[in-house]
Amino acid sequence: MHGRGGEHGESFRCVGCRLDVSVTAPxxxxxxxxxxxxxxxHLDARIPGDRASRCRGRMTAIGLAVRPDGEWLVIHRCLSCEGVSAxxxxxxxxxxxxxxxxxxxxxDPGVPVRALLAL
Ligand SMILES: [Zn+2]
Ligand SMILES: [Zn+2]
Structure with a gap:
């Protein structure tokens, strides 16, 4: 994984509750x-952190998933384009x-969680 170099001090304003959120987190x-x-x-296209999406719509958490390795994921769905990410x-x-x-x-049972977990 890549380190945190260059990201220090970066933050964004939450679209939901207006909290100032630092992008670095444990x-x-x-x-x-x-x-x-x-x-x-909605900033990332395929890979979390790639920032390749042009959508910039608001994404809301719709569910939780647990990967086979025990890692917890939040499933987000974009309110603008219906895109889903984990x-x-x-x-x-x-x-x-x-x-x-x-x-x-x-x-929504149509959410392709299985496909997301295969990433
Ligand atoms: Zn918030
Ligand atoms: Zn979107």
């Missing part, structure tokens, strides 16, 4: 969602919205 190389409300922006949770994500997601079945 447990993830590149945080892209808000630790408070889990909202995100992102590692960060060490300081607020556990409350995570638990709410974990105890709720995926709202």
């Amino acid at each position: 447990g993830t190389a590149h945080r892209n969602h808000c630790p408070q409300c889990l909202a995100s922006l 992102n590692r949770i960060a060490g300081d994500d607020n556990p409350l919205p995570l638990i709410r997601l974990a105890t709720r079945p995926l709202a």
Whole structure:
């Protein structure tokens, strides 16, 4: 994995709750969602952190998934283009919205979670 060089001090304003979020976080190389409300922006195209998407729509967390290696992922869906992505949770994500997601079945059974987990 790549280090954190050059990313220091970078932050973004959460589209959901307006929190100023630092992109560096424990447990993830590149945080892209808000630790408070889990909202995100559609910036990445294929690989988390690639910032290759032109969409920039608001992404909302719709579910949680656990990879075979035990890693937890938040499933985000873009409200603009319906794109779905899976992102590692960060060490300081607020556990409350995570638990709410974990105890709720995926709202849309058509979400290709299996395909995402194969990444
Ligand atoms: Zn937020
Ligand atoms: Zn989008």
